[in-house]
Amino acid sequence: MSENAGRWLRDEIENSILSNEFSPGERLDEMVLATRFGVSRTPVREALMQLDAIGLIEIRPRRGAIVIDPGPHRVYEMFEVMAELEGLAGSLAARRLDKASREAIAATHSRCEQSAAAGDSDAYYYDNEEFHKAIYAAGRSEFLEEQCLQLHRRLRPYRRLQLRVRNRLSTSFSEHCAIVDAIFAGDGDEARRLLRTHVGIQGERFSDLVASMAAR
Amino acid sequence: MSENAGRWLRDEIENSILSNEFSPGERLDEMVLATRFGVSRTPVREALMQLDAIGLIEIRPRRGAIVIDPGPHRVYEMFEVMAELEGLAGSLAARRLDKASREAIAATHSRCEQSAAAGDSDAYYYDNEEFHKAIYAAGRSEFLEEQCLQLHRRLRPYRRLQLRVRNRLSTSFSEHCAIVDAIFAGDGDEARRLLRTHVGIQGERFSDLVASMAAR
């Protein structure tokens, strides 16, 4: 447990929400959470306030906290913003690429190649995440990196769903290749464009996501 | 006072920070805030946790909360992201513009024209804000709109500083004109491009900002 019960609880509850242990719309009872995690209501409340500020739950005055249910349309909007931010990160990365970032991108990219070749979608899910994080970091904008990481966390479950779609794994990897090429070539505009379409969920990719969401 | 002391305090303290009543780096003593606002420490702590989640303050475990000091470089990074988000909002607005949004943009735009003509930089500051908010709303993406509003709030003090720079007021308004034209013409790419450069603080605009920040 972290040195601070409030922070620890925030992460704990956040993970429970993102891993769908608490269903969207579910009411989070402070007392239940408190006994479950073996603390008093005070740190639980602090954790809930933070999750509310992040946007994962909604606290209705005097009526408790409920897990926010981002419907397909809202998830689409979130991916739309994510695509924009990643595009910016990519374009900055292409312009500012240094040796360390280049190696980080190359390393995570080759790990993606391996898990894609093995058809291991769980491994690819993880490696893909590291690949994108490497790009965020390569942009050399701390604020942008933080924003990307935060939004990435919220979209993580849906990114995972997406990978289960047929052929998505190999398609994703070939898109990665083009992205890496553009960044390494210093072509910021191209990197931006490629990342936007890679991350965005236009057309059938959106239908796939909706289908996956409905399937749960 | 809002029905909820925690929310109320959050807004209250947030305003105090943004209006520079609490200086960056300053330590926020829970007991002092509690007595000042006539409440106990509990709601104060809840407000502080939320401000920490938003990124306005930093709570160091067992060492209290301090107001975050975004140096010029970080402010630049924040404007960079803001420019990207506003660009997206503008491009969506151009594509999805409906009657109500069109009227809202036209109305706020003409109010900007009046205050710009009058050389009233305080009035322009307010009208300009409404103009940009009209564009966020016209994008018809609730999530994007929320993100834009949140970042806008954090950058508000700096936007104000910028307007004090010589000629900035009329330059800003003529940029607005071009933006409105692009959006009304349905030219999403152009609206995006114009908004990016309008909001971003490249080159001398950045130096101006740094100078203004240092002047305080």
Add this chain to the structure above:
DNA sequence: GTCAACAATCGTGTATACAAGAATTGCGCT
């Protein structure tokens, strides 16, 4: 039988008390 009003219960919002870790100050030592 259904609807409405009232009462009881449950859960949140706030205050206060207590515990534990940092900061600070004073004392002793070199």
Add this chain to the structure above:
DNA sequence: AGCGCAATTCTTGTATACACGATTGTTGAC
């Protein structure tokens, strides 16, 4: 006199108690 260590004090972190509003269940009337 300066530095280091220790004790005290101050502040944060957590628990608990109390108050108020919301929800729900029951009873009575139409």
